[in-house]
Amino acid sequence: MQELKILYLYPDILELYGDYGNIQVLQYRMEKRGIKCIIDKYSIGDEQPNFLEYDIVFAGGGADNEQSILAEDLVKYKENIKEAVQNGVFFLLICGAYQLFGKYYKGVEGNIIEGLDIFPYYTEAITDRKKRCIGNIVLEVELESNKKTKVIGFENHGGQTYNSLSPFGKVLYGNGNKFGDDKEGFFLGNVIATYLHGPLLSKNPELSDYIIKYCLDRKYNQNTELKQLEDTFEQQCRTQLLEKFLKKA
Amino acid sequence: MNYIYMIILKFINILLKLAGKQGGNVLGKIAKKLNPNFLKFFKIDCPVIAVTATNGKTSTNNCIAYTLEMAGYKVISNKQGNNMETGIISTLLKNSTITGKIKADYITFEVDESYVPKIFKIFRLDTLVVLNFFRDQLDRNGEVETLILKINEFLKTYTGNLVLNNDDPNVARLGQANPQNKNIYYYSVDKYQYATKTMTDAGEGKFCPFCKTRLEYEYYQYSHIGKFKCPKCDYGNNEIYKKAENVDLKNKTFEIEGIKYNINENSIYTIYNYVAVQSIMSIYNIETEIVLKAFSQFALNNGRLEKIQIKGIPTTINLAKNPTGANVSLRLLKEDEEEKELLFVLNDNIADGFDVSWIWDINFDKLSENKVTRIITAGTRYYDIAIRIKTSGFDPNKIIPCPDLEKAVKELYKTTTKKYVIANYTALQPIRKELLKYK
Missing domain, CATH: 3.40.1190.10 (Mur-like, catalytic domain)
Structure with missing residues (x-):
C-alpha cells in the first residue's frame, strides 16, 4: 500500500480560517484511492520534527498577534526546512505561513518579524489597520506547462507581499499579493505559497491531485496515473462560483 | 431643535406603521443623520441592562425582558434583535415622549459586540x-x-x-x-x-x-x-x-x-x-x-432552537452563523438518539460575511454513526456545504444539493424521518417562512 506523510505545522495556532480543510481534502482524496495518509502534527513545545521525512509540509493562517510567537519557534528549523525544500518535499503554505517563509514581515507599527528567508519575497502590512484585501478571488495558474486551470479561493490579508519572483497565478478576480495586483502567491514545482483560504483545496480538485501526483511520483519514482474521483459537487460548485465571480470581474 | 426632530421622527414612525413596516433601523438612521448624538437626547431614570456576546444575544435579552415583564414591570427592549446604534435609537424613539422621556421600569438591550463602547460612552448603562x-x-x-x-x-x-x-x-x-x-x-x-x-x-x-x-x-x-x-x-x-x-x-x-x-x-x-x-x-x-x-x-420561537411540527413531523430549526453556533446545533442532533435528516442552508450575503471557510471549522464527523440518514443543502453556497459534508466522510449519495428553498423543503419532507434545520444569518428567516408555508 502506498502512503504519504503530511507534517501539519502549528495546528493549534495557524487555524483561523478553516485551513485544516486542506488536509482533510488531501486525506479524503488519498484514501479514496487506497493511499494511506499519515498526518503528524507539530506545535510549539513538541519534539523537533525532521522535515526531510515528510512528503508534504502544510501550514495555514493565524491571528496576527500569535504570528510573532510562532516565527521565533519556526526559525530554529530553518536549515532543515531549506534542505527539505531543495530535496523536493512539497510545501503548501497558506496566508500567514506564506508570509513567514519570506524574508520578513513588517507590522503596522513598523516592527519587523524575521521570516525564514527561504524565498525571496517580503511582506509589509498596510498602515491603515482597516484596509485589508478581503474577498473572493479567482486565479489562473499553470501547474504544468501549457496546462492552465482556474483556482478559486478567499483572501483576507492586510500584508502586501512584494518581490514574488515566480507567482502562483494570474489574478482574474480579486486582489492578489497586493491591492489590485495582477499576480498572486509564490510557486515552485514543489512549493505553493498563497493567500487563498476557502479552504484552497476544497474547490480545486485539480490542484489537490497535482500535489498528490507530485508526491507519489517523487516518492515511488514513477509516473502515477491517478484514479478519477467522483467530483460532481466540486465541479458544479466551480461552475456556479466562476460564473458568479467572473461575471463581476 | 431635537424636539422638532422628535416630532418629525414620530410622524415617520406613524407612516411606517401605516405602511405595515417595523422600521427596525430606519428611524434610528434618520435620527443619526439629523443629529449624530441623538442618543444623548433621551432622558432615562430606570436601570439599563445590556447583553453582548457572539452567540445568544437575542435569546438572552428576550428572556431578561420576559422575566422582568412577568414580575410586572414595564420593559423597553429591542426584542427583534436590531442591535446596532440605529436599532437602539429606533427602539427608544418608538417608546419616548416628544421631550425624549422614556417611561419604563427597565430598559434591556442586546448590543452588537463592536457597538458596546460606542453606545455606552454616551448612554446610561x-x-x-x-x-x-x-x-x-x-x-x-x-x-x-x-x-x-x-x-x-x-x-x-x-x-x-x-x-x-x-x-x-x-x-x-x-x-x-x-x-x-x-x-x-x-x-x-x-x-x-x-x-x-x-x-x-x-x-x-x-x-x-x-x-x-x-x-x-x-x-x-x-x-x-x-x-x-x-x-x-x-x-x-x-x-x-x-x-x-x-x-x-x-x-x-x-x-x-x-x-x-x-x-x-x-x-x-x-x-x-x-x-x-x-x-x-x-x-x-x-x-x-x-x-x-x-x-x-419562555420560548423565543424565531428560529432559535425552535421546535415545530410540519405535516406531523417533528422539526427543529436553529440559527448557526459561525462554527460554534453550528457545532452546538450538530451536538444537539448527535445527542438525539433517533434517526433524523438535516437541512443545512448556507448563504454568503453581506450580513453573513462573504467568506464561507468557517464551515470547515464545523465538526461534521460521525453523522451517519449518529443516525443522520440524509442531508439536503441549500442557500447561495449550497455546493460549498455539500463538499464540506462529503469530505467529512458522509456518503455523497445521501447528500442532495438543492438551491431553491421551496424545492429543498419539499425534498426534505419526502420522508417522515425527524428533521433538523440549520441556517445561517440571512438564510434563517427565508427558510423558516418556507417551512411554515409547508406546514
Whole structure:
C-alpha cells in the first residue's frame, strides 16, 4: 500500500480560517484511492520534527498577534526546512505561513518579524489597520506547462507581499499579493505559497491531485496515473462560483 | 431643535406603521443623520441592562425582558434583535415622549459586540452581561481579539454591574479591566454529561491573556467554554456568584443553589444564557418564584432552537452563523438518539460575511454513526456545504444539493424521518417562512 506523510505545522495556532480543510481534502482524496495518509502534527513545545521525512509540509493562517510567537519557534528549523525544500518535499503554505517563509514581515507599527528567508519575497502590512484585501478571488495558474486551470479561493490579508519572483497565478478576480495586483502567491514545482483560504483545496480538485501526483511520483519514482474521483459537487460548485465571480470581474 | 426632530421622527414612525413596516433601523438612521448624538437626547431614570456576546444575544435579552415583564414591570427592549446604534435609537424613539422621556421600569438591550463602547460612552448603562466570544464572520468583524480589546478599553472606566461567563477565558478576563469596580459577578455551569477532556470543536482563548501561558482545562463543555485555569498566574480562579449544577438536558432542568429550574430547551449553551439571566434577576432582587415561572414558559420561537411540527413531523430549526453556533446545533442532533435528516442552508450575503471557510471549522464527523440518514443543502453556497459534508466522510449519495428553498423543503419532507434545520444569518428567516408555508 502506498502512503504519504503530511507534517501539519502549528495546528493549534495557524487555524483561523478553516485551513485544516486542506488536509482533510488531501486525506479524503488519498484514501479514496487506497493511499494511506499519515498526518503528524507539530506545535510549539513538541519534539523537533525532521522535515526531510515528510512528503508534504502544510501550514495555514493565524491571528496576527500569535504570528510573532510562532516565527521565533519556526526559525530554529530553518536549515532543515531549506534542505527539505531543495530535496523536493512539497510545501503548501497558506496566508500567514506564506508570509513567514519570506524574508520578513513588517507590522503596522513598523516592527519587523524575521521570516525564514527561504524565498525571496517580503511582506509589509498596510498602515491603515482597516484596509485589508478581503474577498473572493479567482486565479489562473499553470501547474504544468501549457496546462492552465482556474483556482478559486478567499483572501483576507492586510500584508502586501512584494518581490514574488515566480507567482502562483494570474489574478482574474480579486486582489492578489497586493491591492489590485495582477499576480498572486509564490510557486515552485514543489512549493505553493498563497493567500487563498476557502479552504484552497476544497474547490480545486485539480490542484489537490497535482500535489498528490507530485508526491507519489517523487516518492515511488514513477509516473502515477491517478484514479478519477467522483467530483460532481466540486465541479458544479466551480461552475456556479466562476460564473458568479467572473461575471463581476 | 431635537424636539422638532422628535416630532418629525414620530410622524415617520406613524407612516411606517401605516405602511405595515417595523422600521427596525430606519428611524434610528434618520435620527443619526439629523443629529449624530441623538442618543444623548433621551432622558432615562430606570436601570439599563445590556447583553453582548457572539452567540445568544437575542435569546438572552428576550428572556431578561420576559422575566422582568412577568414580575410586572414595564420593559423597553429591542426584542427583534436590531442591535446596532440605529436599532437602539429606533427602539427608544418608538417608546419616548416628544421631550425624549422614556417611561419604563427597565430598559434591556442586546448590543452588537463592536457597538458596546460606542453606545455606552454616551448612554446610561447599569448592568452589562457578556456571554461569550467566538470567531464570527472574520471577513466582516476581524479577529475576535480586536473586539475584546475594544470592550476591555471601555470597561476600564466602567463601574456598573458586570456579569461575566467565568467559563469563557475571553470573557472572564474583562473582570480585571477596572480593578476599582467591585460590581463583578461571575457565573458558571458545572460539568455536564457530554463535557470532554479535550477540545472537540474549534475554539479561541488557548493562551492566558495576562501571562501568555497555555491555559489548562479540567473539562470542555463546548468549543472553548469550560473549566479553565492559568497554571502560572491562576487566572480563572474567581469567586462564582451563580452556578448551574445537575444539568439534565433530557428532562430540561438544572439547579442553582439547590433550586430546580425547568426550561424549554435542551442545549448546554442555552443553560449558560439562563444562568446569566438568573444572575441579573438576583442582582435586581426579582423573586425566585417569578424567575422559575418565567424560565418554564419562555420560548423565543424565531428560529432559535425552535421546535415545530410540519405535516406531523417533528422539526427543529436553529440559527448557526459561525462554527460554534453550528457545532452546538450538530451536538444537539448527535445527542438525539433517533434517526433524523438535516437541512443545512448556507448563504454568503453581506450580513453573513462573504467568506464561507468557517464551515470547515464545523465538526461534521460521525453523522451517519449518529443516525443522520440524509442531508439536503441549500442557500447561495449550497455546493460549498455539500463538499464540506462529503469530505467529512458522509456518503455523497445521501447528500442532495438543492438551491431553491421551496424545492429543498419539499425534498426534505419526502420522508417522515425527524428533521433538523440549520441556517445561517440571512438564510434563517427565508427558510423558516418556507417551512411554515409547508406546514
